[in-house]
Amino acid sequence: MSNFAYLAVLAFCFIGTLWLEFVFRTHVYRRMLRLLLTLVPVVIIFCLWDLYAIGAGHWTFDLSQVTGLFVVGNLPLDEVLFFIVIPCCAILTLEAVRAVRGWPVGDGLPDPPAGGSS
Amino acid sequence: MTYTQLAVLGVLAVVAVDLVVLRTRLLTRRVFWVSYAIIVFFQLVSNAILTGLRIVRYNGDFIVGTSTPDVGPPPFLGDGRIAFAPFEDLLFGFALVLLTLSLWVFWGRVGIQRLPAAGPPRFLPPRNGDGEPSA
Numbered sequence: 001m002s003n004f005a006y007l008a009v010l011a012f013c014f015i016g017t018l019w020l021e022f023v024f025r026t027h028v029y030r031r032m033l034r035l036l037l038t039l040v041p042v043v044i045i046f047c048l049w050d051l052y053a054i055g056a057g058h059w060t061f062d063l064s065q066v067t068g069l070f071v072v073g074n075l076p077l078d079e080v081l082f083f084i085v086i087p088c089c090a091i092l093t094l095e096a097v098r099a100v101r102g103w104p105v106g107d108g109l110p111d112p113p114a115g116g117s118s
Numbered sequence: 119m120t121y122t123q124l125a126v127l128g129v130l131a132v133v134a135v136d137l138v139v140l141r142t143r144l145l146t147r148r149v150f151w152v153s154y155a156i157i158v159f160f161q162l163v164s165n166a167i168l169t170g171l172r173i174v175r176y177n178g179d180f181i182v183g184t185s186t187p188d189v190g191p192p193p194f195l196g197d198g199r200i201a202f203a204p205f206e207d208l209l210f211g212f213a214l215v216l217l218t219l220s221l222w223v224f225w226g227r228v229g230i231q232r233l234p235a236a237g238p239p240r241f242l243p244p245r246n247g248d249g250e251p252s253a
Contacts, residue, residue: 005173006168006173023239023240025236026236027234027236033231034225034230035222037225041217041221042214042217049128056119056180058124058177059176059177061174061175062174062175086161087218089160090153090215091219094153098149100237100239105226107222107225108229
């Protein structure tokens with residue numbers, strides 16, 4: 001097994017949603033401040049959860065399938081990247097759905113006339 | 119606390135964030151549920167790889183099902199698992215996604231980088247009066 005197995009899954013998720021930015025014009029990565037302000041609390045909260053779960057023994061990692069790099073304590077780098085990549089995927093999905101349907105999201109933008117919405 | 123208990127608490131806490139704390143009310147919006155339906159499908163796929171290959175292994179003391187076996191994948195379905203992963207992961211993922219999207223919407227609502235707005239997609243004609251907004 002490769003030390004990059006976990007990273008490969010994350011790369012699959014990242015690349016699998018990156019095209020939305022260009023084809024759906026989601027403009028998420030062009031709003032980096034808003035993205036960072038969203039990611040920071042999420043990463044902190046879920047890393048704390050992860051650290052507790054690892055400490056309590058809820059789950060373990062196959063050290064032959066993760067990078068072997070740890071951020072704090074027993075928290076693998078792979079897990080921290082997970083809490084960055086997956087939220088990006090979620091935001092891209094939301095913005096792609098909005099781009100197509102024009103449904104209101106509640107973030108203060110005037111609701112656009114729905115493009116192709118029935 | 120067990121993973122099961124924490125996952126339920128996590129969902130309840132994030133629901134409170136969306137409805138009461140940040141008042142983004144994504145749970146009441148069609149755009150959220152359609153997005154989540156797409157996200158959860160791909161969560162099941164990628165999480166199936168992480169758990170089926172036993173990259174992440176679970177201790178049966180803290181989940182409804184039993185521990186990830188020492189050899190071979192856990193059950194695909196049953197024993198508290200869905201697509202190899204403990205069903206608790208669905209709660210964990212829901213909390214992760216809802217907290218993320220609630221914060222994203224919240225920052226937009228307080229005026230941080232509403233623009234450039236999303237869309238229109240390349241495969242659809244521009245909307246009425248939809249000049250590319252010059253942030």
